[in-house]
Amino acid sequence: MLRYIKSIALLSILCLSLFVQADAQDRLSGELFTTRSEVIARHGMAATNHPLASQIAIDILKQGGSAADAAIAANAFLGFADPAMNGIGGDMFVIIWSEEDQKLYGLNASGKSPVNLTLQDLKDQGLSSIPASSPHSVTVPGTVDGWFELQERFGKLDMESVLRPTIDYAREGIAVTSTIAEMYDYLERDLIRGYTLPDDFDWEQDLPNFSELYRPGGEFHNKGDVRINRELAATYEMIADEGRSAFYEGEIAEEIVEHVREKGGYLTMEDFENHSSKWVDPVSVNYRGYDVWEIPPNAQGMSVLQILNILEGYDLSEYGFGSPQHVHYYTEAKKLAYADMSKYYGDPDFSELPIDTLLSKEYADLRREEIRDDWVQDYGPGLEENNHTIYLTVADNEGNMVSLIQSNSWMFGSLITPPDLGFALQNRGTGFTLEENHVNTYASGKRPFHTIIPAFLTKEGEPYISFGLTGGSMQPQGHVQILLNVIDFGMNLQEASDAPRIRHSGSGTGSTELESGFSYETVRSLLKMGHDVKYGFERFGGFQGIMFDGTFYYGASESRKDGQAIGY
Known part of the structure; x- marks a missing residue:
């Protein structure tokens, strides 16, 4: 009976904790929301969503590699360890602070649609949108070209040294982590519905290459299972030995093109041979004395800057977090x-x-006038994408900082898996619309709309925070919330990461999902304003960040993921 009473009491406390004031929480760190302290180090820092990726990045730095070398090495590993989210079948964007040049560079390593596939071709097939698992959703993968562009400009080591840790791990095997295994549970449950695959869909029969690679024994890996990918190891070795041309002019490109065309796609060797990344100037706005930097379109990063411009007109620090x-x-x-x-x-x-x-303060003033203080508004349809991604950031002993994001688009992209290469191809073509006269209307040789965005913060011309957050349309929302937490609410970087998040989604007034930690009084006030409030989980992204104070790096890593920040 005593055990029963104690259980009831504990359950009551847990239930009540959902409704306590945000400022009443008490964590071991002494901060409001922090699950652990920041990592502080002088010579280098890496923050990724997988502990081994962070360790690889630090090892590369200790071998004399640059932040660019270490970021590529970590990204290569994550393509093996977390293949649903990223890999060399996908695209990449980077913002890098060059200490030598004292400036930021942006890299758009996204690929284009096939030159031989037209909008009319798609309409003639009776399509109203590009299906997620269709070969038409496959655009030219840009990541490998991005690696070589990044390394040629900012690297110190050769590609063999950078890819060697992952080659060895892919042959020897690693244990699948809990968060990645949980994502596979989601895939098994909801993948067929999400990709609108037929009811009689059979993994082994309909996707034999995918199943052999990612569902050995007839199921996705569970936590603690050993993942091995010898095909990917061989592909990485080919890239290390032959360079960029192996992927875009040689055997790898030929295998991809042949496989996609067998499935009815239009990619050609010409599409691969003509691919190139673009060095771009990041765009920025000043928010309360800090310059916030994002990659310009075809990515969605400008929305972060627009949101901040509007919010600058409100004294959020006076209102308080939550x-x-x-x-x-x-x-x-x-x-x-x-x-x-x-x-x-x-x-x-x-x-x-x-x-x-769009980025002017005058335009933000006009948009802000549309907001009512006491009621939600419908401003028209927004663009919502639920894509899946990894983000990582690395800083080196010379002061260079890399903010890198990379993705397959959907989980495992298009599911199309060329034989013997060890990776699936992205379905970034789903970012196109088949509606006429739209900014993202499909066209031959065009880059689709992209959700993946790295970010950077400078203050008075000096590097301050390299950061990013995963999660499709959650990414700009997460960027803004991290910055509000740091700038307006005075949180340290780890606390800013761990604090409960908000996710708005849907058209019209939409719905507002809250993580636990917001008070019942706040929820009730929002309901009175007309907000459709929900408690949510899983859909709030994954943050990594590095702050530099001029002497030390401060690393923070997402408590919602498997990763960690490591410094030395």
Whole structure:
């Protein structure tokens, strides 16, 4: 009976904890939300979503590699260890601080649609959108070209040294982590529905290459299972030995093109041979004395800057974290920016984009006037994408800092897996619309709309924070919330990461999901304003970040993922 009473009491406490004030929480760290302290180190720092990836990055730095070398090495490993989220069948974006040049560089390593596939071809097939598992969703993978561009400009080691740790791990095997195994449970449960595959779909029969590679023994890996990928190890060795040309001109490209065309796709060797990454100037706005930097379109990073411009008109520090005003003004600003995103963000080679107007303080003032203080508004449809990604950041002993994000788009991308190469191909073509006269209307040789965005923060021209957050349309929302936590609410980097998050989704007024940690009083106030409030889980992204104070690096890693920050 005593044990029963204690169990009831504990359950009551747990239930009540969902409704306590955010500022009443007490963690061992002494901070409001932090699960652990920041990592502090002088010579180098790496923060990734997998402990072994962080260790590889630090090992590369200790061997004399640059932040760029270490970031590529970590990304290569994650393509093996977390293949649903990323890999060399996908695309990549990077922002890098060059200490020598005292400036930021942006790299757009995203690929284009097939030159031989037209909008009319797709319409003639009776399509109203590009199916996620269709060969038409496969655009040219840009990651490998991005690696070589990044290393040629900012690297110190050769590619063999950078890829060697993953080659060895892929042959020897690693244990599958808990978070990755949980994601496979989601795949097994919801993948067929999400990809609109037939009811009689059979893994082994309909996707034999995919199944052999990712479902050995007829099921996805569980936590603690050993993952081995000798095919990927061989592919990495080919890239290390032969360079970029192995992927875009040689055997790898030939295998991809042949396999995609067998499935009815239009990719050609010409598409691969003509591929190149683009060095771009990051775009920025100043938010309360800090310059926030994002990659320009065809990515969605400008929405972060638009949201911040709107929120700058509110004294959020006075309202406080978790207040009704914090959540309300944030959500309304997000809806305004996403409505603009759906109209104006696309490939700048195909449309003239009003970037200067969208990022101006004057435009933000006009948009802010549309927000009511006491009620939700419908600002029109926004662009919502639920893609899957990894983010990592690395800093080296010379002061260089890399902010890198890489993705397959959906989990395992298109599911199309060329034989004997060890990776699946992305389905980034789902970022196109088949609607006429839209900024993201499909066209031959065009880059689709992208969700993946790295970010950077500088102060008075000096590097301050390299950071990013995964999760499709959650990414800009997460960027903004991290910055509000640091700048407006005075949190350290780890606390800013661990604090409960907000996710708004849907068209019209949409719905607002909250993690536990927001007070019942706030929820009730939001309901009175017309917000559709829900408690959510899993969909709040994955953060990594490094802060530099001029002497030390401070690393923070997402408590919702498997990763860690490591310094030396």
